[in-house]
Structure formats: C-alpha cells, structure tokens
Amino acid sequence: MLALAGTLQAPVGHTLRGKDVLQHDNPYDVGMTGLLGYGACYQALHEADLVLLLGTDFPYDEFLPQQKTVQIDIDPARLGRRTPLVQGLAADVGTTLRAVLPLLRERTDRSFLDTMLRKTEHSLEHNVDAYRTATKQQTPIHPEYLAGLLDELAAPDAVFTVDTGMCCTWAARYLTPNGQRRILGSFVHGSMANALPMAIGAQIAAPDRQVITFSGDGGLAMLLGELLTVKTHRLPVKVVVFNNSSLGMVRLEMLVAGDPPFETDHDEVDYAAIAAPMGFLTRRVTDPDDLRAAITEVLAHDGPALLDVVTTKDALEVPSHVTFAEARGFALALGKVVLSGGVGDVLRLAKANVRNIPT
Structure with a gap:
C-alpha cells in the first residue's frame, strides 16, 4: 500500500479499524474519515481524481465519495454496497497491488498530497492536540x-x-x-x-x-x-x-437530530x-x-x-466535516434547551467545546 501511495504521490486515509496498522510511520497519512474522523481524509476523498477503497467495508456512506471510486476486496458481496463504483475487483488486495504496481507510471507531481498533508497537520495541531492540552x-x-x-x-x-x-x-x-x-x-x-x-x-x-x-x-x-x-x-x-x-x-x-438530551x-x-x-x-x-x-x-x-x-x-465529538443538516439540528436542539430554561447548560457546552470546532 505504501509503495502504491509513493508511486502515485497519493494521500492515504484510514478507518478506525485500520488505524493501528495504517497510521504508524506512514508519510502519506491524512487522517481518518467518518463521524470520528480528523485530518484531511474527508477532503482528500472528495477532491481526488480517483479513490481506491482497499479491503474496507466502511459503512457510513455519507462520508464516502459518490463517484470516481475503485474498490478491491476479497469478498465480492462488499463491492459497491457502500458507494457507486467505476470498477470493482473481487481479489486479494496485496496480490492485486503487487501485480498492478509494475504497470503504473510514477508520478512526480505531489501538490495534492502536500496540500492534504498540510491540512492534516493543521487539524491535528489546532484542533485535536490543542484541545487536549487546553x-x-x-x-x-x-x-x-x-x-x-x-x-x-x-x-x-x-x-x-x-x-x-x-x-x-x-x-x-x-x-x-x-x-x-x-x-x-x-x-x-x-x-x-x-x-x-x-x-x-x-x-x-x-x-x-x-x-x-x-x-x-x-x-x-x-x-x-x-x-x-x-x-x-x-x-x-x-x-x-x-x-x-x-x-x-x-x-x-x-x-444533532435537533432534540434536547432525554433520559x-x-x-x-x-x-x-x-x-x-x-x-x-x-x-x-x-x-x-x-x-x-x-x-x-x-x-x-x-x-x-x-x-x-x-x-x-459536555465534551463533544466534532467530525472533520460538519454538514448543514447536522449544524442545523444541533442549533435547533440548543435553542430548545434555552427555551426550557437551560441557558447555563448551553453556555457550559459552548465553553467546553469551542476549541474543538474544525478550522
């Protein structure tokens, strides 16, 4: 996988299940996608010319691109069930990549990769790590x-x-x-x-x-x-x-659904x-x-x-990508809390999480 990323000068994102394998000592790592995500993974997925899904069955399709995707998985039942594909390959990922690598032309333009790496570093420094130390x-x-x-x-x-x-x-x-x-x-x-x-x-x-x-x-x-x-x-x-x-x-x-917490x-x-x-x-x-x-x-x-x-x-999980619907629901819920007399609760929540808003 690292050899493929190096040949293509491509960012590598991961899911939580792949974190302990794919993040360590990976010079192409741009973080994690999904509700728990951080870094530039979401942006890289949606701005890339082509996305490769390698051995992943990540189920949250709202975080996946809806076009320009190739998926390789040993289980054919997983191909295309999360997002539309331009090509699906039912095969072992390692065997497939080793066969494909000699056929690829090495890219020298790493501008997209460097942009995503810088955005990931900014996210980790100004949101994730800053919040922990603060x-x-x-x-x-x-x-x-x-x-x-x-x-x-x-x-x-x-x-x-x-x-x-x-x-x-x-x-x-x-x-x-x-x-x-x-x-x-x-x-x-x-x-x-x-x-x-x-x-x-x-x-x-x-x-x-x-x-x-x-x-x-x-x-x-x-x-x-x-x-x-x-x-x-x-x-x-x-x-x-x-x-x-x-x-x-x-x-x-x-x-997020627009409801004040109940029970x-x-x-x-x-x-x-x-x-x-x-x-x-x-x-x-x-x-x-x-x-x-x-x-x-x-x-x-x-x-x-x-x-x-x-x-x-009051510590909230704020994903790297917040949709309008999520923000609207959250604002609606806080409005209901205020109207029910919970201004102090809203203020405490805001103070607890202001550093964790993606920038």
Whole structure:
C-alpha cells in the first residue's frame, strides 16, 4: 500500500479499524474519515481524481465519495454496497497491488498530497492536540486529557480495548500507533460493553502484554460481573472508566437530530468503590492534577486494577466535516434547551467545546 501511495504521490486515509496498522510511520497519512474522523481524509476523498477503497467495508456512506471510486476486496458481496463504483475487483488486495504496481507510471507531481498533508497537520495541531492540552486543568476532567495521558504513559506494545460510543472518539484521536500497539473494539457492530470482555480475551491470549480498557461507565455497568472474571483468573487488566454519568454518544446523536438530551444521563456511580471489594487496586480521580500519578500507579500494578475518572459529559465529538443538516439540528436542539430554561447548560457546552470546532 505504501509503495502504491509513493508511486502515485497519493494521500492515504484510514478507518478506525485500520488505524493501528495504517497510521504508524506512514508519510502519506491524512487522517481518518467518518463521524470520528480528523485530518484531511474527508477532503482528500472528495477532491481526488480517483479513490481506491482497499479491503474496507466502511459503512457510513455519507462520508464516502459518490463517484470516481475503485474498490478491491476479497469478498465480492462488499463491492459497491457502500458507494457507486467505476470498477470493482473481487481479489486479494496485496496480490492485486503487487501485480498492478509494475504497470503504473510514477508520478512526480505531489501538490495534492502536500496540500492534504498540510491540512492534516493543521487539524491535528489546532484542533485535536490543542484541545487536549487546553483542557488539562479543567474540571470535571475532559476525556481528551485522560486519553492523551494514557497514550503517553502506556507500554509501547499495549493492547487497548475500546467501548462503543464516545470512547471510540478518544481512542481514534488520541492513541498513537507505533507498529506494536493494538486497538480493538466493536467498530462495525456498535455493541455496547465490549471493552471489558475483549480485554479478558486479549490478556489471556497475550499474558505478558499490558491490556488497557477504554470503558464507558454505561458499558461497564452492563457487564460489571466480568470484573469478577478478571479477578478470578488473576488477569492484570487495567480497566479505565470514562465516568461521565451519561450515554454520551446517544446524547450527542439526539442533539444533532435537533432534540434536547432525554433520559441519556444517569446517577453518579463510584466504580472504584465497587471494584475494590472484588480485589482490584482502585483509584478514583476528580482533580486533573492527580490524574498522571493515578494512571502511573494503576498501570504499574502487578494485577487487576481499575481507574475511575470523573469526566465531563459536555465534551463533544466534532467530525472533520460538519454538514448543514447536522449544524442545523444541533442549533435547533440548543435553542430548545434555552427555551426550557437551560441557558447555563448551553453556555457550559459552548465553553467546553469551542476549541474543538474544525478550522
């Protein structure tokens, strides 16, 4: 794939499932597409002369171009089911690319590639990274800051398992692949509560590797009993709870649809207090100044450990491309919140996310 990109001087985008494989040490990387996306991937897809979809079954067709697309996949049932194609090839991607490469004329014009690379760098510096560093002193703790510290402090070959929902956003934007790490999740099915059982399987399969969950409080609540499985089998899984007392992705989806959040928030729960009698090392953090030390202690523990971090529910996932309909729905929802007396809620939301608007 890298040889193909080099020959064509073409940008390479990826989905969340391909992040830990395609992003590391890739000089053509322009980020990720989709609702969780960042960088210039969306723009590159829609401005390219030709788009190659290689072994991907990315399901969100609103983020895919509707023309000038060639798809290669070993499963013929996947060809053209997400977006119209000018050519579909039912074949192994690696075998096909190796056969095609000698037939291609090497391009020297890299103006399109360089433009997309510059836009990606700007996006990462001014939106993604700036937002993480700007929130490190805010309370409740911003999940971006937590995810950034986990990325910094985790082992080079750590395995991360990621719950469905907002945890996918923080993993997509703040975990750095290095050729050794793995990022596992329910990235197609959208099944809640997957991070903890996946961590159990990963730890059994790789007992000498550090396994860390990005667990939403909603997902963990659904499978609390699996904490006992971790303890019974003495698995050194590190459970990190993004505890915002909310079903964050559903809350955001309601706002985008034009509806104020309804029945998405729930009672505050101290998951550290629950896990401690089960035999876990536990730490609960509400102050961002305590977060680095707590993460360091939990990751260094020789046994099961749970880090319960109280995070803000107001951190929003803002994609790299915002449609008019999404913006209109969000504005309509906020208007309804204001009319119902929630001006303070809207102001808090705006302050929490102003740095995260794509520029």
